[in-house]
Amino acid sequence: MSLSILSLIRLSCSSLYGNPLRSFLSGIGVFMGVAAVNATLQVGNISRAVIEQQLAERDAPQIRIFPDWNPITKDRAQLTLEDLKILKKQLKSLQFISGINWMGDQPVIFQNQQANPSAIATTIDFLNTSGRKLVAGRGFTSNDFETYQPVIIIDQFLADKLFKKINPLGxxxxxxxxxxxxxxxxxxxxxxxxxxxxxxxxPMAIYSTMTGRKNIRTMSLRPYNIEDLEPLGEQARKILEQRFTGYKFYVRNTIQDILEQQKTLDSVSKALLVVGAIALIVGGVGIANITIASVIERTPEIGLRRAVGATQLDILLQFILEAAILSLIGGTIAIITVHGATVVVAEQFKLPYQFDR
Structure with missing residues (x-):
């Protein structure tokens, strides 16, 4: 007559408790393997969180394109609003595009407060392209450009410095x-x-009126997906170089350093995952070897149990349960240990970390 599941579990636990050294060695194998794999996953999780945090602290991922110096003609290509429209029409992976002219640091005065912020002349879509969020007020409208309204948008840092407790809007x-x-x-x-x-x-219209310059110095292109950054830049460069024969254009990725860091972290994570998988396999082989040795060692016990009525299935289930219990205990301890160590390291180095349930 077969034993009940509860009886098999009690018998398996009793057997493990009666052979502490064998159980300990098997559990250590599982612990090392699971700990290695789990630690690798945590490294990957923290790496992705760090990348996401860095991206959140910057403007949206963009491609910056500006004309390079032509040593033959001694000038640069003159980009205009028409070029923005052409790129927007031809680039399928393009989400937003805007033009930028850097005005340098400008002296700013409000009552008795002064500052020297960086000033940027831009086209109407700059908020969408940069990913900047409005804290208060509104963005530029087509009317601001068409009627040459002397309006500006400032960032929170400049607002705090100039206006203190006064509402800057208006x-x-x-x-x-x-x-x-x-x-x-x-x-x-x-x-x-x-x-x-x-x-x-x-607004770019105000800048053009003040300086008499109608050209756009730099274009910012924001793709739908971050993976399209480099292809989008190459496509835009080819289109512009076809329009401006003999001129070259410089393409810059605004998050190139983050992407390189991401590639490095991905490579390290993959290498660690291989090491963790090997450790897990070694742990599994260790359990298998110890289980085989246990079966050989316990041949008299198996014969006695068979003599008193135990079936082959009962004996097979007992050994499977023993391995499962050791794996469960060793794996649980490994996950708890790695989680605790990760929390300590994350707090020590101020890294973003959230336990994946």
Missing amino acids: QSIYVNFRPYTVIGIVDTKQSQEEEPTGYLYV
Whole structure:
């Protein structure tokens, strides 16, 4: 007559408890294998979280394109709004595009407060292209460009520095001694500067009126998917070089350093995963060897149990249950240990970490 499941479990636990050294060695094998695999997965999780955090701190992934210097003609290609429209029409993976002219640092005055933020002249879609979120107010409209409205958008850092507790929206400030009305505030993103100075954005129409320049110095292209960054840049460069024969264009990926870091982390994670898989296999082979040795060692016990009525299935299930119990205990301890170690390391080095359930 076959034993019940509860009886088999009690018998398996009793057998494991009666052979502590064998059980310990088997459990260690499982522990090492599961710990290696789990640690590898945690490294991958933290790496992805770090990448996501870095991307969140910056503007949306973009391609920047600007004309290179032509040593023969001694000038650069003159990009215009028409080129923006052509690229937007021909590039299928393009989500948003905008033009940028860097105005450098500009003296800004509001009442008795002064600042020297970086000023950028841009086209209407710059908020969508950059991924900047409006904290308050509104973005540029077509009417602002068509009627040459002296309006600006500033970032949160500049708003805090100039206005303190005053609501910036609707306030007039002087940028390089010219009056502008603040219509919007955007969030401040990570900057390469050690000490941020803030940013302000003016409509390209106003910039063109002040300087008499109709060209666009730089184009920003935002794809639908981050994987399309490099192909999008190459496609845009080829289109522009066909339009401007004899001129070259420089293409820059705004998150190239993050992508390179991601590739390195992916390679390390894959290598660690292979090592973890090998450790898990070694642990499994160890359990198999110990189980085989246990079967040979316990031949008299098996014969006695058969003599008193145990079936082959009962004996087979007992050995399977013993292996399963050791795997469950060793694996659980390994997961708890790796999780605890990961939490300590993440807190120590201020790394983003969340346990995957």
